[in-house]
Amino acid sequence: EACNLVFYAASRGKQFLIVGTKKQAADLVARAAIKARCHCVNKKWLGGMLTNWSTTESRLHKFRDLRMEQKMGRLKRLPKRDLAIGKRKLSRLQTYLGGIKYMTGLPDIVIIVDQHEEYMALRECITLGIPTICLIDTNCDPDLADLSIPANDDSISSI
Secondary structure, three states: OOHHHHHHHOOOOOOOEOOOOOHHHHHHHHHHHHHHOOOOOOOOOOOOOOHHHHEEEEEEEEHHHHHHOOOHOOOOHHHHHHHHHHHHHHHHHHHHHHOOOOOOOOOOOOEEEEOOOOOHHHHHHHHHHOOEEEOOOOOOOOOOOEEEEEEOOOOOOOO
């Protein structure tokens, strides 16, 4: 059922967001998102990332502007202190928003790797009515997600 939903949504050009911030899953989530050409959050879920989309969108614009300035060499013209502040901001934005830097709106489907760990992301999706597909372990509630896939979410090979 989950495969059919993902296939149908992908054929319609829908946007996906993969969320997995556990150390075991972070690298795998990033690689899967690049391979599937979708968005991902693999470091830390920032509270309000979806429910407070206007703020997230403004941070994404700031991130894109800073990257453009860095590519054009404008950051190097700044005084030493401002350069350090700009690099630190860019690094922090890359860490937390790097996986969603090209996201233009709310995702159509969210895939959550560990329901227990990503509870805040799941609550935001429920609040906004975004369909969720969750990998659930024995410590998770299958009723919270729209589609649940029973799997060991602690093992890299299982994920």
